[in-house]
Amino acid sequence: MAFELNAFLLEDIKRLIHHEEDAQLVTLFEDVHFADVAEILDEVNWDEAVYLVRLLDSEKTSEALMELDDDVRERLLESLTPKEIAEEIEEMDTDDAVDAIAELDEDIQQAVIEYIEDEEHAADIQEMLQYDEDSAGGLMAKELIKVKETWTVAGCVREMRRQAEEVTRVHSIYVVTKENVLIGRLSLKDLLTSDAKTKISEIYIPKVDAVNVNDQGEDVAKLMQKYDLEAIPVVDDEKKLLGRITIDDIVDFIKEEAEKDYQMAAGISQDVEADDSILQLTRARLPWLFLGLLGGIGAATIMGGFEDILEDYALLFFYTPLIAAMAGNVGVQSSAIIVQGLANDDVKGSIGNRLLKEMALAALNGLLLGLALFVFTALWYRGEPDSLNTALAISISLFAVIIMAGIIGTFIPLFLHKRGIDPAIATGPFITTSNDIFGILIYFWIAKLILFT
Amino acid sequence: MAFELNAFLLEDIKRLIHHEEDAQLVTLFEDVHFADVAEILDEVNWDEAVYLVRLLDSEKTSEALMELDDDVRERLLESLTPKEIAEEIEEMDTDDAVDAIAELDEDIQQAVIEYIEDEEHAADIQEMLQYDEDSAGGLMAKELIKVKETWTVAGCVREMRRQAEEVTRVHSIYVVTKENVLIGRLSLKDLLTSDAKTKISEIYIPKVDAVNVNDQGEDVAKLMQKYDLEAIPVVDDEKKLLGRITIDDIVDFIKEEAEKDYQMAAGISQDVEADDSILQLTRARLPWLFLGLLGGIGAATIMGGFEDILEDYALLFFYTPLIAAMAGNVGVQSSAIIVQGLANDDVKGSIGNRLLKEMALAALNGLLLGLALFVFTALWYRGEPDSLNTALAISISLFAVIIMAGIIGTFIPLFLHKRGIDPAIATGPFITTSNDIFGILIYFWIAKLILFT
Numbered sequence: 001m002a003f004e005l006n007a008f009l010l011e012d013i014k015r016l017i018h019h020e021e022d023a024q025l026v027t028l029f030e031d032v033h034f035a036d037v038a039e040i041l042d043e044v045n046w047d048e049a050v051y052l053v054r055l056l057d058s059e060k061t062s063e064a065l066m067e068l069d070d071d072v073r074e075r076l077l078e079s080l081t082p083k084e085i086a087e088e089i090e091e092m093d094t095d096d097a098v099d100a101i102a103e104l105d106e107d108i109q110q111a112v113i114e115y116i117e118d119e120e121h122a123a124d125i126q127e128m129l130q131y132d133e134d135s136a137g138g139l140m141a142k143e144l145i146k147v148k149e150t151w152t153v154a155g156c157v158r159e160m161r162r163q164a165e166e167v168t169r170v171h172s173i174y175v176v177t178k179e180n181v182l183i184g185r186l187s188l189k190d191l192l193t194s195d196a197k198t199k200i201s202e203i204y205i206p207k208v209d210a211v212n213v214n215d216q217g218e219d220v221a222k223l224m225q226k227y228d229l230e231a232i233p234v235v236d237d238e239k240k241l242l243g244r245i246t247i248d249d250i251v252d253f254i255k256e257e258a259e260k261d262y263q264m265a266a267g268i269s270q271d272v273e274a275d276d277s278i279l280q281l282t283r284a285r286l287p288w289l290f291l292g293l294l295g296g297i298g299a300a301t302i303m304g305g306f307e308d309i310l311e312d313y314a315l316l317f318f319y320t321p322l323i324a325a326m327a328g329n330v331g332v333q334s335s336a337i338i339v340q341g342l343a344n345d346d347v348k349g350s351i352g353n354r355l356l357k358e359m360a361l362a363a364l365n366g367l368l369l370g371l372a373l374f375v376f377t378a379l380w381y382r383g384e385p386d387s388l389n390t391a392l393a394i395s396i397s398l399f400a401v402i403i404m405a406g407i408i409g410t411f412i413p414l415f416l417h418k419r420g421i422d423p424a425i426a427t428g429p430f431i432t433t434s435n436d437i438f439g440i441l442i443y444f445w446i447a448k449l450i451l452f453t
Numbered sequence: 454m455a456f457e458l459n460a461f462l463l464e465d466i467k468r469l470i471h472h473e474e475d476a477q478l479v480t481l482f483e484d485v486h487f488a489d490v491a492e493i494l495d496e497v498n499w500d501e502a503v504y505l506v507r508l509l510d511s512e513k514t515s516e517a518l519m520e521l522d523d524d525v526r527e528r529l530l531e532s533l534t535p536k537e538i539a540e541e542i543e544e545m546d547t548d549d550a551v552d553a554i555a556e557l558d559e560d561i562q563q564a565v566i567e568y569i570e571d572e573e574h575a576a577d578i579q580e581m582l583q584y585d586e587d588s589a590g591g592l593m594a595k596e597l598i599k600v601k602e603t604w605t606v607a608g609c610v611r612e613m614r615r616q617a618e619e620v621t622r623v624h625s626i627y628v629v630t631k632e633n634v635l636i637g638r639l640s641l642k643d644l645l646t647s648d649a650k651t652k653i654s655e656i657y658i659p660k661v662d663a664v665n666v667n668d669q670g671e672d673v674a675k676l677m678q679k680y681d682l683e684a685i686p687v688v689d690d691e692k693k694l695l696g697r698i699t700i701d702d703i704v705d706f707i708k709e710e711a712e713k714d715y716q717m718a719a720g721i722s723q724d725v726e727a728d729d730s731i732l733q734l735t736r737a738r739l740p741w742l743f744l745g746l747l748g749g750i751g752a753a754t755i756m757g758g759f760e761d762i763l764e765d766y767a768l769l770f771f772y773t774p775l776i777a778a779m780a781g782n783v784g785v786q787s788s789a790i791i792v793q794g795l796a797n798d799d800v801k802g803s804i805g806n807r808l809l810k811e812m813a814l815a816a817l818n819g820l821l822l823g824l825a826l827f828v829f830t831a832l833w834y835r836g837e838p839d840s841l842n843t844a845l846a847i848s849i850s851l852f853a854v855i856i857m858a859g860i861i862g863t864f865i866p867l868f869l870h871k872r873g874i875d876p877a878i879a880t881g882p883f884i885t886t887s888n889d890i891f892g893i894l895i896y897f898w899i900a901k902l903i904l905f906t
Contacts, residue, residue: 248683278810288786317771320774365738373750
C-alpha cells in the first residue's frame with residue numbers, strides 16, 4: 001500500500017508526457033495499480049490524460065477508466081476514436097464494458113462494438129445494452145464459471161482452467177443442464193476432494209439462489225446483504241443462466257443509494273459532487289431553495305394575517321424563527337428515521353401504531369422543550385406587561401407544533417412509501433418547508449386562543 | 454428465494470413452541486436459511502426466541518444470532534448459560550465470535566471462553582478481544598487459508614483441503630515463510646495448472662496488499678473499495694499474518710458509516726432505529742432539539758434588539774422565518790456536499806479555492822432568489838408606505854445571508870476535518886442553528902443600513 005501520489009511524481013509524469021518520453025512513462029507505470037492510474041488521470045490535464053490512455057496498455061487503462069467518475073470517463077472516451085475505445089472495451093468485463101459504452105452516443109456505440117475483435121464479447125455487450133441500468137441485468141457480468149452436470153470432475157477442472165482465463169475471481173462454480181438451465185452449484189472443496197472420474201451430477205449442491213434478470217438492483221442488494229452472498233447468478237424467466245452479480249458491484253450500488261438519500265435529505269436533487277461545475281451545482285440546489293423561499297413567503301403571509309396583535313404581543317413574532325426551526329428539526333428527525341427504517345426493511349407494525357409512538361415521543365420532547373422555553377421566557381421578560389401569559393402561550397404552542405411536526409414527519413414518508421414513491425424525497429427541504437408553514441400557523445392560532453380568551 | 458415469513462407460519466411456530474413439539478420444530482427449521490431464522494427470532498416473543506435458540510442446532514442459530522441487532526443478540530445471549538453461549542460461539546467465525554462475546558459482562562466472557570472446547574478457537578478469541586472494535590484487528594477473522602513457501606503443490610492441495618473445513622469461503626491463498634511472515638499469495642489458477650511437484654516458492658505471486666492490525670476500519674474500507682479487493686490480509690508490525698478481512702464485513706461497515714452520517718445530518722446523535730424505545734429515541738434526539746431551542750432564543754433576542762424599527766417596518770419581522778430557513782437550507786446543502794466529498798476523498802484544492810467557488814455559487818443562487826423575492830414583495834405590498842424600500846432591503850439582505858450561509862457551510866466541515874474531527878457533525882442542526890442566528894443578525898443589520906441611510 002506504499003503508493004502515494006505526490007506533487008513531485010505528478011510533475012515528473014507531466015514532464016515526461018510533455019517530452020513524449022514514452023518508454024520511460026511505460027516503465028514508470030509498470031507497477032502502478034489501476035486505481036492509482038485513475039487517480040493520476042484525474043489529476044493531470046485533459047490532453048495529458050488522453051495521451052496516457054492512448055500510450056499505456058489497455059489492460060491497465062481499461063480498469064483505471066472504470067474507477068473514474070462517469071462524466072470524466074465519458075469525456076475521456078469521447079476524445080478517442082471508436083477503434084481506440086474498442087481496445088479499452090475489449091479488456092473490460094462485460095458489466096463494465098456496458099457501463100462505459102452506454103454513456104456514448106448511439107452511433108458511436110455501434111461503431112465501437114463493430115471494432116471489438118472478440119465476437120462473443122461484442123455479442124454479450126450488445127445483449128446487455130438492452131437491460132435497464134439499475135436492474136439485475138444491468139448489474140451482472142457475463143463472465144462466470146459454469147460446468148455441465150454430465151461432466152466428470154477431471155473434465156470439469158480442465159474446462160474451469162479455460163474459463164478461469166477470462167474470469168478475474170472465481171466466486172462460485174455454477175452447474176447447468178445441457179440447455180443452460182441453472183440447477184445448482186459446486187463447492188470448490190467437493191471438487192478438490194472428489195475422485196477425477198466422479199460425475200458432477202453426483203456431487204453438486206442442488207440448492208442455489210438466483211435472481212431474475214429483470215429484478216431491481218435495490219432488491220438484489222438487499223438479498224445479497226441479508227444472505228451474506230458474495231455472488232449471485234442471474235437467470236431469465238426460463239431459469240437459463242445469463243450472468244452473475246458480484247458483491248463489489250453491489251458495494252458501489254449501496255454506496256450510491258446511501259449518498260442519494262443523504263443528498264436528498266440535504267436538499268440536493270441530482271447526483272452532484274463537490275468538484276462539479278457551478279452550473280451543475282446550481283441546478284441541483286436551486287429548486288429546493290426556491291421551495292424554501294415559497295415556504296418563507298407563506299409564513300410571512302400568515303404572520304401578516306396576525307398583524308393586529310403585533311403591537312401588544314411583539315414577542316410572539318420574535319419567536320417565529322424558533323418555532324419554524326423546531327418544527328423543521330423535529331420533522332427531519334422523524335422522517336429520517338422512518339426513511340432509514342424503510343430502506344432497511346425494519347419498520348414493522350401499522351401506520352397507526354407508528355404515528356401513536358411518534359406522538360408519544362414528540363409529546364415527551366415537546367414537554368421538556370416547552371418547559372425549558374417557558375422558564376426562560378418567564379424569567380427573561382418578567383416585569384413586561386402580560387409577560388407570563390405570553391410565555392405560557394409561546395411554550396404551549398411550541399409543544400403543539402412539535403407534536404404536529406413529529407406526526408407529519410412520520411406520516412409523509414410512510415404515505416409516499418405506500419404509494420410506491422421513494423420516501424427519501426420527504427426528508428430535507430420538503431418536510432422543513434411544510435412544517436415551517438404549518439408550524440407558524442398553529443403557533444399563532446394557539447397563542448391567540450390563549451391570550452384572547 | 455421462496456421463503457416469506459407470514460402470519461400463518463409464525464402462528465404455527467408459536468403453537469409448536471407452546472406445545473413443546475421439538476421434533477416437529479426441528480424438521481420445520483431444517484430448510485430455513487439462518488437469515489430467515491433471524492427474522493423469526495425477531496418476530497416471536499422473548500421466551501419463544503430463547504426456546505428456539507436452545508432447541509435448534511447451534512450451527513444454524515449461531516449464524517442467525519449474528520444477523521440480529523446487537524442489542525437483541527446481547528439480551529438473548531444473556532438469557533442463556535455460559536455453557537450454552539459457548540456452544541453458539543463454537544460455531545462462529547472468530548470475528549463474529551468476538552463481536553458476540555464483547556457485548557457480555559467481563560466475568561461472563563471468561564466463563565464462556567472456558568467452556569469453548571476448541572482450544573485454538575478460544576485462544577484466537579482471547580487474542581482478538583484486545584483489539585479495538587473499529588480497527589483492522591477488530592474486523593478481521595482468523596479463518597484463512599495459508600501455505601508455506603517451502604511446500605509443493607501436492608502438499609499444498611492436501612493442506613488446503615484440511616484448512617478448507619474451517620473456512621467458509623476461499624478468497625485468497627496466502628503464502629507465508631516458516632516464521633509466518635506474509636510474503637505473497639497464490640492464484641487458484643496457478644495452483645490448478647501447475648505440476649504437483651512444483652514448489653510454492655516458484656509459482657507464488659510476491660505482491661500482496663495487507664493492512665496493519667491497528668489500522669482504522671474506515672481506512673481499510675476505503676482501501677478495499679479503491680482497489681476492489683474482496684479480502685485483505687491483516688499483519689502485525691513484523692508482517693506476521695494474523696487474519697483477514699472480507700468484503701462482507703466491510704459492506705456492513707460502509708452501511709453503518711453511511712447511516713451514521715445520515716442520522717447526524719438529521720440531528721440524531723446516537724445509533725437508533727425506528728423500533729427502539731421512546732427513551733432511547735429521546736436521548737438521541739433531544740440534545741439537537743435543545744440546540745435548536747437555544748438558537749431560536751438567540752434569534753428572538755436579536756430581534757428584540759431591533760424592536761425600535763418594529764412599528765415602521767413590521768414586514769421585516771414577518772420575513773425572519775424565511776431568512777432563517779434559507780440560511781439553514783443553503784448551509785446544509787454546502788456542508789453536505791463537502792462532508793460527502795471528504796468521505797470519498799475527492800475534495801481537492803485549497804480551502805481558499807473551495808470557499809471562492811462556494812461564494813460564486815451562493816452569489817448566483819442568492820441573486821436569483823433575491824430577485825424573485827424582490828419581485829414578489831414589491832408587487833404584493835405595493836401601495837403600502839415605503840414598500841419598495843422594504844422589498845429592496847429584504848431582498849438584498851437575503852442575498853447577503855445566502856452568501857454567508859454558503860461560506861459557513863463550506864468552511865466549518867473543512868475546518869473540522871483539518872482538526873481531525875468528523876465533519877459530519879457539522880451538517881444538520883449544528884449548521885442550521887448557527888446559520889439561523891448569524892442570518893437574522895446580518896439580515897436586520899443590512900436592512901437597517903438600507904432603510905435608515
